[in-house]
Amino acid sequence: MLFLRQVLTITAKDLRSELRTKEALNASLAFALVILLLFSFAFDANPEMMREISGGLLWLAFAFAGALILNRSFARELVNDCLDALISSPVPGAALFLGKVLANYVLLLGIEVVCLPIFGVFYNVRWAQQPLWLALVLILATWGVCVVGTIFSALTVNLRLRELMLPMLVYPMLIPCLMAAMMLTTPLLAGQPIEGDLFAWLRLLVGFDIIFTSLAVVLIDTVLIG
Amino acid sequence: MKALAVEGVWKFYGDYAALREVSFEIEPGQCTALLGRNGAGKTTLIRILAGLSRPSRGVVKVFDTDFQNRTTRNRIGILGHGIAIYDELSAYENLRLFASLYGLEKPDSAANHWLERTGLDRVKDSLVREFSRGMRQRLAVARAFLHNPQMLLLDEPFTALDDRAIALLQNLLRDALSEGRTVLMSTHQLREALELATHVVLINRGKLAHRGVRTQEMLDDPGYLYRTYGEA
Numbered sequence: 464m465l466f467l468r469q470v471l472t473i474t475a476k477d478l479r480s481e482l483r484t485k486e487a488l489n490a491s492l493a494f495a496l497v498i499l500l501l502f503s504f505a506f507d508a509n510p511e512m513m514r515e516i517s518g519g520l521l522w523l524a525f526a527f528a529g530a531l532i533l534n535r536s537f538a539r540e541l542v543n544d545c546l547d548a549l550i551s552s553p554v555p556g557a558a559l560f561l562g563k564v565l566a567n568y569v570l571l572l573g574i575e576v577v578c579l580p581i582f583g584v585f586y587n588v589r590w591a592q593q594p595l596w597l598a599l600v601l602i603l604a605t606w607g608v609c610v611v612g613t614i615f616s617a618l619t620v621n622l623r624l625r626e627l628m629l630p631m632l633v634y635p636m637l638i639p640c641l642m643a644a645m646m647l648t649t650p651l652l653a654g655q656p657i658e659g660d661l662f663a664w665l666r667l668l669v670g671f672d673i674i675f676t677s678l679a680v681v682l683i684d685t686v687l688i689g
Numbered sequence: 690m691k692a693l694a695v696e697g698v699w700k701f702y703g704d705y706a707a708l709r710e711v712s713f714e715i716e717p718g719q720c721t722a723l724l725g726r727n728g729a730g731k732t733t734l735i736r737i738l739a740g741l742s743r744p745s746r747g748v749v750k751v752f753d754t755d756f757q758n759r760t761t762r763n764r765i766g767i768l769g770h771g772i773a774i775y776d777e778l779s780a781y782e783n784l785r786l787f788a789s790l791y792g793l794e795k796p797d798s799a800a801n802h803w804l805e806r807t808g809l810d811r812v813k814d815s816l817v818r819e820f821s822r823g824m825r826q827r828l829a830v831a832r833a834f835l836h837n838p839q840m841l842l843l844d845e846p847f848t849a850l851d852d853r854a855i856a857l858l859q860n861l862l863r864d865a866l867s868e869g870r871t872v873l874m875s876t877h878q879l880r881e882a883l884e885l886a887t888h889v890v891l892i893n894r895g896k897l898a899h900r901g902v903r904t905q906e907m908l909d910d911p912g913y914l915y916r917t918y919g920e921a
Binding site for chain 2: 550
């Protein structure tokens with residue numbers, strides 16, 4: 464019970480801080496919208512092409528925007544040495560980590576929810592044809608992005624070039640998660656439900672989340688203290 | 690039961706030994722000044738005791754338990770170089786946050802009590818980023834004492850404090866000592882530290898150079914310790 468309370472306290476603290484400063488939120492949302500806008504100029508948005516690239520486009524925008532949120536996750540603790548106070552407190556590393564993942568998750572999901580209708584307008588896509596399946600894919604893939612991004616945010620927090628290092632480390636690790644998300648999102652945006660072979664991608668997404676969440680929870684103390 | 694037992698602690702950064710077989714013990718209720726020149730290894734040792742770094746070799750026990758134990762951490766209050774408070778939260782929210790993280794039963798009343806005790810109750814809802822330096826320092830002191838720790842680890846506690854914050858911290862430390870709590874503080878400000886200290890530990894280039902009772906001689910002439918046991 465105390466563990467859960469500590470997780471939620473960290474989440475609430477991160478969300479409150481972010482909503483007051485809006486540092487990561489504004490940058491991330493603006494970045495996602497700019498990517499979507501630029502891609503809309505780059506591609507001839509005929510229905511056939513959109514059917515093929517929509518999932519990829521959307522997840523590239525989400526992944527790039529997510530990096531900005533994830534970068535701030537542990538970096539905001541460096542001001543006034545707040546990270547030291549958290550590590551030396553009785554809060555388990557796992558609670559600290561999961562609290563931060565949850566805060567990043569809420570922020571990134573929020574950005575995705577804002578971007579989806581704008582994506583629909585820019586690319587003339589009826590994105591809400593399979594809302595439940597699409598929500599499931601967003602929920603699973605965003606969790607994967609946040610778990611991997613948050614652990615690497617902790618790993619790179621003391622690096623001078625962390626803004627550069629985080630995406631360089633995170634994106635290769637996220638390939639299975641993003642591949643699965645793209646493969647699932649593309650047919651969903653075309654109005655097809657998840658069936659047949661697509662379930663293999665869904666299983667991959669679930670497996671990715673379970674494996675990386677477990678690994679991160681086990682490794683976080685080593686990452687934070689050494 | 691020892692409040693703190695440091696046994697043969699080494700700390701390496703690459704090939705460089707920042708601490709070399711440091712061993713000492715602190716009894717409950719003692720106030721120990723951890724002294725040494727710049728680079729002697731004081732902060733490295735405090736960071737290990739605070740659980741922010743692991744010793745390369747050796748054992749550290751706090752109240753006879755593993756110092757990394759999360760329950761043990763509940764009994765330690767830390768005031769480090771940084772003030773460790775959030776600029777974008779209010780004074781009350783900061784203390785409420787740490788009271789929750791330390792698992793206090795009544796985080797609200799604990800936060801309010803310490804805001805009052807440090808004279809910040811009138812500005813409790815103001816964001817810390819609007820605070821003066823002195824107010825921020827007092828809030829940091831409140832955070833360290835918030836959960837009534839049985840041991841206080843203070844790293845250069847008087848550095849950069851204004852007069853009011855120094856007086857506040859000294860009073861709180863005196864109260865803590867009279868209640869039987871244990872204090873270990875690393876500092877360069879010998880006079881302030883030695884006034885409170887009952888014992889001293891001197892580290893020289895990562896090695897324990899002296900440990901013992903603080904004497905009147907040290908108080909009269911703070912340079913005596915370094916001349917006698919440290920580098921000239």
